[in-house]
Amino acid sequence: MRFSVFTASTPEWTPEEAAPAIAAQGWDGIEWRITDQDEADEPGYWAGNRATWPLTGLEEAVPEILRITREAGLDFSAIGGYAQASDHDDVERLLAATAALGAGQVRVTLPHVPVADYRATFAAARADLEWAVERAAAHGVKVLVELHHGTIVSSASAAYRLVEGLDPERIGVIHDVGNQVIEGFEDLGTAFQILGEYLAHVHVKNAVWWPNGQQGPDSQIMWEHNWSSLRDGQVDIDWLFRALVSIGYDGWVTLEDFTDVSTPRDERLLDSLQFLHGSYQRALMWAEWVAAETAQADQLEAAQSEDADTEA
Template sequence: MSAAGSFKFAVFTASLPEWTPEEAAGKLAEQGWDGIEWRIVDQQPPTGASGFWQGNRCTWPLSTFEEDVPRIKEITEKAGLGIPSLGAYARCDEIEDVERLMRGAAALGVTQMRVPVGKPGPEGYNAAFAQRRKEYRRVAELAEQYGVKALIELHHQSLTSSASSAARFVEGFDPRHVGVIHDIGNMLQEGYEYDPWSLEILGEHLAHVHVKNAAPVATPVEGANRTDWKWGWAPMRHGVANLPKLFAALREHGYSGWVSVEDFSTEVPLEERVRDNLAYLKEISG
């Protein structure tokens, strides 16, 4: 099926922790989504309630990913869904895991996957940035070998929190093999740049789009006459990010690819939340 306008809409399964892969694929298809972005990472076995980052039932283990490819393909194809990208967590310095993921992605017929660059350690930002760029040269070679583009995500508290930092990171890399995921929800927390400019800055390296929303939360400091602020995830309709303006900028930029939702708000029950997110995207993207 086709989503509103020129965009195709998927859900990243990190945001579907309560559902099994079969349940997720079936429910997304029933609601009218175009695709599913599978989360791939080894995690501790569930010990209680399912959570986004621990005990997520809609996650495929990295350790068995290649063996699981036939089942993943069957579940996805049975639901009539596409796979815009793989939500993987193996960093560019974990090259054996990156290659394992790319082999599996190629077997699955997926043409791109996330390969994070991480955050700086004791060596500092500049040294980490230079080292990760060196490591990404090997990632780019694997991307060309397997036909699976490596994607760097704009993410707060990482080496590439803004479009400008990501553009500097991917400078010199072939956009056929290395791309960037635009993520306005992450950029709210760090790295936000005016939507049209951020897309222009990324240029040909813009390969995928994630959307979610967030809002600042006030926290009074005990014993002090001041307030601290932190960012909390918000429903798509009610956060700080102006998503209608983002879609207008995407259309103006000529982007007509996939948009994946990763909504980590919890005010609304999961099934209702996912259903309304698609309705909202259709409202603002046409």
């Protein structure tokens, strides 16, 4: 597997600062955030993010994006686009830029819930993706949709239903275990089996729920969610990597860090990279142990079968 950073996670750094800093820590790639964002007095994840490339003027920025990425020695894990699948003009622009960058794959976004008519909205999104797949094929790239809370595809099951039958060479699903803490969680082994050939990319972050100190009717405890470090969240990240290794996934794993803590950004990223490497290595050792146990069991079964044939 290869590891990258989504630049929504590095709001204080400009592109010229983000790419070399990420590369120096040993990350393999970068996933640039591309969207027209709101301004802010202080850089934030979603507004005033200095490591975000505007969608407006993207075509002119492509050479600079490519230069900064390559000079840092990084590869593109994907392009983190925010264009709605229904916005064909902006999706076309993202697909063309992805092809020009040699980035391979780009995310588009899907409608948020609640919607007035879920089935009609789902059907319209499917039609938009059918169009996007044709355009992705024309550009030689892949379009991605993400498992995301608050959208029409928060789970692997919903995402598979949305993309089923489309060319998996041109459309894929981003699995995001952190988003699924909030909504849509399914057993990881099962989720990856459901997605099958459509599992194209993995985002990794963690999250927690906690009582917020407020009470609802009849003293019901009220809960809130927030992002956490990989170590502190509710998802067992080792489980994630064991599930990925068990299906032979060897693609990109992209970190998203939206936590609000005082630890300097570079320290947080380096700690996350070390944690991810450790978790991946533990998964590989687990897979070796499973393979050895399976081989031993098979040998024992074969020996018992041979003994039975001899006695007969």
